[in-house]
Amino acid sequence: VNLTLDPALLSSYFPFWNQLTSTQQDLLVKNTRQLHFPAGKILHNGSSDCIGLLLVISGELRAYTISDEGKELTLYRLFEHDMCLFSAACILNSVSFEITVSTVEESSILHVPADLYKQLMRENAAVANYTNELMASRFSDVMWLMDQIMNKKLGARVAAFLIEESTLHHSVTLHMTHEQIANHLGSAREVITRMLKYFQREGLLQLSRGVIHIKNLSSLEEIAAPSLR
Amino acid sequence: VNLTLDPALLSSYFPFWNQLTSTQQDLLVKNTRQLHFPAGKILHNGSSDCIGLLLVISGELRAYTISDEGKELTLYRLFEHDMCLFSAACILNSVSFEITVSTVEESSILHVPADLYKQLMRENAAVANYTNELMASRFSDVMWLMDQIMNKKLGARVAAFLIEESTLHHSVTLHMTHEQIANHLGSAREVITRMLKYFQREGLLQLSRGVIHIKNLSSLEEIAAPSLR
Numbered sequence: 468v469n470l471t472l473d474p475a476l477l478s479s480y481f482p483f484w485n486q487l488t489s490t491q492q493d494l495l496v497k498n499t500r501q502l503h504f505p506a507g508k509i510l511h512n513g514s515s516d517c518i519g520l521l522l523v524i525s526g527e528l529r530a531y532t533i534s535d536e537g538k539e540l541t542l543y544r545l546f547e548h549d550m551c552l553f554s555a556a557c558i559l560n561s562v563s564f565e566i567t568v569s570t571v572e573e574s575s576i577l578h579v580p581a582d583l584y585k586q587l588m589r590e591n592a593a594v595a596n597y598t599n600e601l602m603a604s605r606f607s608d609v610m611w612l613m614d615q616i617m618n619k620k621l622g623a624r625v626a627a628f629l630i631e632e633s634t635l636h637h638s639v640t641l642h643m644t645h646e647q648i649a650n651h652l653g654s655a656r657e658v659i660t661r662m663l664k665y666f667q668r669e670g671l672l673q674l675s676r677g678v679i680h681i682k683n684l685s686s687l688e689e690i691a692a693p694s695l696r
Numbered sequence: 697v698n699l700t701l702d703p704a705l706l707s708s709y710f711p712f713w714n715q716l717t718s719t720q721q722d723l724l725v726k727n728t729r730q731l732h733f734p735a736g737k738i739l740h741n742g743s744s745d746c747i748g749l750l751l752v753i754s755g756e757l758r759a760y761t762i763s764d765e766g767k768e769l770t771l772y773r774l775f776e777h778d779m780c781l782f783s784a785a786c787i788l789n790s791v792s793f794e795i796t797v798s799t800v801e802e803s804s805i806l807h808v809p810a811d812l813y814k815q816l817m818r819e820n821a822a823v824a825n826y827t828n829e830l831m832a833s834r835f836s837d838v839m840w841l842m843d844q845i846m847n848k849k850l851g852a853r854v855a856a857f858l859i860e861e862s863t864l865h866h867s868v869t870l871h872m873t874h875e876q877i878a879n880h881l882g883s884a885r886e887v888i889t890r891m892l893k894y895f896q897r898e899g900l901l902q903l904s905r906g907v908i909h910i911k912n913l914s915s916l917e918e919i920a921a922p923s924l925r
């Protein structure tokens with residue numbers, strides 16, 4: 468049985484592939500495995516756990532924290548081509564928080580052992596810089612989420628506006644641009660787009676050019692609650 | 697006038713100094729400046745601002761967010777030898793959040809231009825890996841803070857316990873170990889230590905071996921409020 472993966476597959480998933488030496492490429496080819504998981508499988512739990520880097524080929528992963536009372540808070544979601552860094556938290560000495568990562572649906576994953584990735588990071592500035600960008604991106608997700616928690620109002624206002632429009636036009640399919648919503652709410656287009664994309668990732672909306680389709684009205688009403696009162 | 701800094705000073709502040717090439721060391725020596733700021737000076741504001749890396753020689757910096765209503769939330773504090781990465785947010789493409797950095801007290805700062813640091817990061821894996829650790833450390837601070845916001849209880853319980861002990865012994869100087877507090881509150885020593893250090897950074901307590909000195913009782917009472925009700 469030959470478990471070795473096709474280098475062409477790896478080169479399409481690792482953005483730093485062409486900046487690796489051939490020895491480093493060989494190491495990745497020999498040690499990366501493709502794994503399959505059912506929906507709802509916990510892949511990483513807590514900071515002491517260090518199964519390695521996970522790269523999503525298909526499916527969806529969710530990273531979240533669990534409070535003392537068991538309440539979950541989703542930090543970010545990972546889709547095709549996204550890399551899960553904190554399942555290999557041990558490669559960074561300074562990570563002291565605990566997150567849980569699990570599959571949302573049936574998923575196919577590339578797995579790189581933590582030790583190997585750590586070695587590549589030490590040896591190769593391109594890998595280290597890619598990791599920096601990855602972490603900055605997750606950091607940005609978490610900062611945005613914290614902002615939402617501290618200033619819940621905008622999410623509620625956008626949700627309330629969409630419900631209002633839906634009621635007004637007797638349809639869950641709204642024909643309007645993000646710019647128009649921004650103008651209605653006195654906000655910026657970028658801010659509205661980010662919020663709508665967040666709603667889409669959470670399964671509340673489906674976005675396409677000039678069209679917003681409401682998929683889950685009751686969840687949207689829950690978010691809008693403070694603004695509808 | 698010779699503005700060039702002593703390489704010995706720089707080598708003591710940059711942990712990656714010995715892993716730089718002599719050309720890279722020269723670049724840092726020639727382009728790093730020592731700056732002085734009064735208390736309350738805003739050094740960085742928003743993600744478009746990119747003054748460069750700031751390394752604290754003396755004094756204190758504070759990184760915080762400002763809500764739409766002008767409410768500040770302190771993310772972390774930087775003391776001697778700490779490096780402020782997000783004042784050079786432009787070196788990372790994936791940073792999309794806005795923070796403000798200002799001096800808490802009169803501060804002496806080493807300033808490295810953003811472009812130069814970016815170049816060193818691209819060229820040198822040691823610099824990139826140091827940056828990774830730095831970001832992971834700030835990420836951990838923010839995750840801890842978010843946990844506090846979501847689960848306010850432990851902070852309130854620790855504060856309430858300290859006030860109770862202070863009232864009981866008619867003194868703002870408490871003789872007890874972190875272990876003892878953890879046992880009283882059914883928590884772990886590490887968790888209590890982190891909370892007490894946070895209170896210390898916020899100026900509420902002064903910690904020394906086996907002794908907790910309450911410096912700001914009224915702020916502590918405010919934090920304890922939900923637990924005292």
